Amino acid sequence: MANPEVSRSSHTPESAAEGVETALRLLEGRWKLVILFHLFGGKVQRYSDLERLIPGVSQKMLAQQLRQLEADGLIERTVYPQVPPKVDYRMTAWGQALCPALDALLAWSEKR
DSSP, X not given: OOOHHHHHHHOOHHHHHHHHHHHHHHTOSTTHHHHHHHHGGXXXXXXXXXXXXXXXXXXXXXXXXXXXHHXXXXXXXXXXXXXXXXXXXXXXXXXXXXXXXXXXXXXXXXXX
């Protein structure tokens, strides 16, 4: 858990709220959290794997959500120069650092 003294000294209530809102906006989107949970722990998934693992997501929506996560620096995309093309996705270190926060949110929601 974060040290409350650090938060108090480096943030005002307004700046803390703004920072959390900014972080939550990165995660907005019906499929982003599902995608992230499939990539946590250093997992590497190909586009087709994610498509199979996430029933109900359209190809267009999966591609859009992956592009947004990549643009925001949470995941990285690797394209291999081969035929047929091979593309895979993995968490960046910054994205992986989100895992404990999401685990804490999950534990918090389960206490309700």
